[in-house]
Amino acid sequence: MKDKKFFQSKHCRLCHSRELYKIHDFEKIPVGEKYFVNKKFYKNIIQFPMTLYRCSSCYNIQISEVIEPSYLWSNYTYLSGQTKSIDNHFLEFVNNLTYKYKSIIKKDDLVLDIGSNDGSLLKHFKNNNFNVVGVDPALNIVKIANKNRIKTLHGLFDKKIAIKINENFGKAKFITAFNVFAHTNEMKNFIVNVKKLLHHEGVFIFEVQYLGDIIKNKILGTFFHEHMCHYSITSLKNFFKINKMKLIDIERVNIQKGSIIGYVSHINSSFKELSSVNSFIKYEKNKKIYHKKTLFNFFRDINKNKIKLNNLLEKNFVNKPIIGYGAARSGPTLAYNFGLRNKIKYIIDDHFMKTNKYSPLDCVKVLSSRKINKFIDLPIVILAYLHSKKIIKMHQKFISKGGTFILLHPKIKLINYKNYYSFIKK
Ligand SMILES: [Zn+2]
Numbered sequence: 075m076k077d078k079k080f081f082q083s084k085h086c087r088l089c090h091s092r093e094l095y096k097i098h099d100f101e102k103i104p105v106g107e108k109y110f111v112n113k114k115f116y117k118n119i120i121q122f123p124m125t126l127y128r129c130s131s132c133y134n135i136q137i138s139e140v141i142e143p144s145y146l147w148s149n150y151t152y153l154s155g156q157t158k159s160i161d162n163h164f165l166e167f168v169n170n171l172t173y174k175y176k177s178i179i180k181k182d183d184l185v186l187d188i189g190s191n192d193g194s195l196l197k198h199f200k201n202n203n204f205n206v207v208g209v210d211p212a213l214n215i216v217k218i219a220n221k222n223r224i225k226t227l228h229g230l231f232d233k234k235i236a237i238k239i240n241e242n243f244g245k246a247k248f249i250t251a252f253n254v255f256a257h258t259n260e261m262k263n264f265i266v267n268v269k270k271l272l273h274h275e276g277v278f279i280f281e282v283q284y285l286g287d288i289i290k291n292k293i294l295g296t297f298f299h300e301h302m303c304h305y306s307i308t309s310l311k312n313f314f315k316i317n318k319m320k321l322i323d324i325e326r327v328n329i330q331k332g333s334i335i336g337y338v339s340h341i342n343s344s345f346k347e348l349s350s351v352n353s354f355i356k357y358e359k360n361k362k363i364y365h366k367k368t369l370f371n372f373f374r375d376i377n378k379n380k381i382k383l384n385n386l387l388e389k390n391f392v393n394k395p396i397i398g399y400g401a402a403r404s405g406p407t408l409a410y411n412f413g414l415r416n417k418i419k420y421i422i423d424d425h426f427m428k429t430n431k432y433s434p435l436d437c438v439k440v441l442s443s444r445k446i447n448k449f450i451d452l453p454i455v456i457l458a459y460l461h462s463k464k465i466i467k468m469h470q471k472f473i474s475k476g477g478t479f480i481l482l483h484p485k486i487k488l489i490n491y492k493n494y495y496s497f498i499k500k
Pocket of ligand 1: 086087091129131132133134
């Protein structure tokens with residue numbers, strides 16, 4: 075692993091079965107969040123293979139390649155507090171949670187957030203008179219959180235850090251893991267550490283992308299190395315059960331176009347399993363969410379879209395370079411799996427940690443959106459697929475002057491002055 079910076083996991087992360095069946099080989103991609111100031115650093119960017127497997131025993135869907143965490147999480151540029159919609163989502167979540175469990179909480183109870191990023195979730199708990207502590211593997215982000223007076227420990231959520239938290243802070247009434255529950259190869263250890271730190275009547279809450287929605291909405295952009303597992307409730311329920319915990323409730327969230335929030339307690343706690351859990355399990359069975367054929371069809375459809383995109387570019391923009399919009403984590407997955415390797419000339423994005431730097435995607439420069447008028451004759455492909463509407467709304471003037479956007483998701487679509495109004499109105 076030292077030289078290659080990755081290895082391939084040979085067993086299911088949830089049930090440890092070795093019966094894994096290969097579903098798909100993706101195009102090789104770099105780690106999406108590594109931006110650099112000088113072109114010469116591009117030589118350090120590694121293109122990692124990415125392979126999707128299905129566990130024949132518990133139906134978990136996972137990426138087999140595990141990138142060395144120190145490489146994966148260094149110079150991390152994602153700040154959750156930066157996106158207003160995520161901040162509102164966190165605020166709403168904390169309000170709902172404290173209401174939902176008002177009978178079990180009291181002032182100064184501890185909340186632990188795993189993968190706490192810049193502390194934007196814990197901030198809302200702190201405002202509600204909880205004691206808070208976070209853990210995050212990205213040192214530059216931990217520094218920002220501590221500066222914002224959200225106590226945050228630097229490191230991976232492992233045994234060592236769990237002991238440290240137990241000694242210094244005690245047991246937590248709530249343990250949260252938002253969009254990090256799919257980020258570890260060591261799921262068994264992860265849940266053992268959660269169990270150790272969770273109060274006997276406490277609740278562990280995780281938010282993840284939901285396999286059912288990935289399949290239904292054809293979300294290719296969620297496949298990258300940080301997302302090691304793509305969960306169904308069927309495989310998760312089994313995972314908690316074998317680890318002597320119970321899944322008590324599932325809620326849907328719209329924020330990432332297909333996320334769920336799961337609630338988990340100790341197996342002997344007084345919490346009852348709510349009907350939502352069984353509804354999801356029934357849905358997955360009826361829709362054959364984790365069946366091999368469903369998964370193969372997903373990638374067959376992606377491939378059809380790739381052909382459609384390349385035909386569209388060929389027809390309307392022959393031999394012209396492409397501009398990407400959005401220096402998002404999904405960028406390399408989308409660009410390369412849609413056949414755009416070495417075809418993108420610039421990426422547009424206003425993120426202050428990315429603008430004027432070089433992207434790990436083909437070493438192209440990230441430009442501020444103020445420069446967009448330079449590209450009036452070129453196709454602008456939206457790589458930040460979650461924000462298509464917002465981006466198009468922002469650039470109505472550019473479109474009315476003759477500019478063109480191309481959407482990759484939910485389907486290949488060319489947006490210009492003829493149809494943008496009906497698109498943003500929808
Ligand atoms: Zn399994």
